[in-house]
Amino acid sequence: xxxxxxxxxxxxxxxxxxxxxxxxxxxxxxxxxxxxxxxxxxxxxxxxxxxxxxxxxxxxxxxxxxxxxxxxxxxxxxxxxxxxxxxxxxxxxxxxxxxxxxxxxxxxxxxxxxxxxxxxxxxxxxxxxxxxxxxxxxxxxxxxxxxxxxxxxxxxxxxxxxxxxxxxxxxxxxxxxxxxxxxxxxxxxxxxxxxxxxxxxxxxxxxxxxxxxxxxxxxxxxxxxxxxxxxxxxxxxxxxxxxxxxxxxxxxxxxxxxxxxxxxxxxxxxxxxxxxxxxxxxxxxxxxxxxxxxxxxxxxxxxxxxxxxxxxxxxxxxxxxxxxxxx
Ligand SMILES: [Zn+2]
Ligand SMILES: [Zn+2]
Numbered sequence: 001x002x003x004x005x006x007x008x009x010x011x012x013x014x015x016x017x018x019x020x021x022x023x024x025x026x027x028x029x030x031x032x033x034x035x036x037x038x039x040x041x042x043x044x045x046x047x048x049x050x051x052x053x054x055x056x057x058x059x060x061x062x063x064x065x066x067x068x069x070x071x072x073x074x075x076x077x078x079x080x081x082x083x084x085x086x087x088x089x090x091x092x093x094x095x096x097x098x099x100x101x102x103x104x105x106x107x108x109x110x111x112x113x114x115x116x117x118x119x120x121x122x123x124x125x126x127x128x129x130x131x132x133x134x135x136x137x138x139x140x141x142x143x144x145x146x147x148x149x150x151x152x153x154x155x156x157x158x159x160x161x162x163x164x165x166x167x168x169x170x171x172x173x174x175x176x177x178x179x180x181x182x183x184x185x186x187x188x189x190x191x192x193x194x195x196x197x198x199x200x201x202x203x204x205x206x207x208x209x210x211x212x213x214x215x216x217x218x219x220x221x222x223x224x225x226x227x228x229x230x231x232x233x234x235x236x237x238x239x240x241x242x243x244x245x246x247x248x249x250x251x252x253x254x255x256x257x258x259x260x261x262x263x264x265x266x267x268x269x270x271x272x273x274x275x276x277x278x279x280x281x282x283x284x285x286x287x288x289x290x291x292x293x294x295x296x297x298x299x300x301x302x303x304x305x306x307x308x309x310x311x312x313x314x315x316x317x318x319x320x321x322x323x324x325x326x327x
Contacts, residue, residue, distance in 0.1 A: 003120035009047030023070030033119030036061030059118030162223020168227025172322035236261035
């Protein structure tokens with residue numbers, strides 16, 4: 001197999017030939033057809049997430065087909081198409097796992113961070129954390145659903161039932177969740193970098209009721225807002241945009257520091273919460289719903305060897321939607 005390997009944070013990924021790995025008990029080997037590029041991969045490569053396994057193969061939006069089954073794997077077959085998300089393993093025994101909150105497990109493994117991921121032609125996954133994808137839909141179009149879609153979905157559920165939903169940062173996750181929220185009958189208010197008319201037009205094209213700069217106030221108070229951009233300064237702005245008892249959800253795994261803000265922005269029972277990881281339940285719910293919503297993902301394809309270019313383009317905001325690597 002070949003892989004793009006991160007040997008040390010801050011360095012370029014290195015094209016590396018490796019022997020094909022063999023699945024152990026409870027594991028599967030997957031030939032990768034497509035792997036999405038997520039902002040979390042940038043945080044890993046840049047060293048903002050500080051505990052990676054090194055060297056590490058990044059990537060946690062994996063679509064591929066099973067080509068080897070380890071012992072004790074039940075319910076999956078050779079040739080079956082599966083998706084492998086960020087949550088790669090949980091202990092099943094800690095208080096959080098026992099309470100059905102495996103996204104907060106004390107001893108988890110994360111794909112592309114603490115276990116090898118999908119910037120490669122093959123990977124090993126824990127069979128219990130691979131989602132069967134069926135045959136509907138294109139490999140590349142499905143890849144961004146595995147994180148941008150799933151974390152976005154979890155964020156949307158936690159944002160509550162409110163009709164007027166703000167999305168701060170209109171990248172891979174927001175472009176999927178805007179379609180889900182619109183399908184649910186909500187009004188989406190899309191906030192981009194000030195002056196980014198192209199992304200604002202992209203958001204309106206996906207059904208947003210309003211799109212503007214993150215320094216603007218929405219035309220009416222929001223019931224809830226989700227912050228996808230890793231920018232702490234958006235927290236007080238989003239709190240200012242939501243009504244009394246409105247909720248602001250921080251969806252990213254890493255964010256720049258939140259500036260101090262007056263207590264009156266939180267007053268009147270406004271809530272500020274974060275979303276961490278996903279549960280397998282989130283994945284099953286979302287992937288079951290996704291085909292009926294008819295989500296159209298906007299993707300930009302890169303050959304695997306150009307992973308660094310895909311990461312640089314994501315950092316610079318050079319494409320709308322999501323980047324996907326093709327091994
Ligand atoms: Zn656990
Ligand atoms: Zn991700």
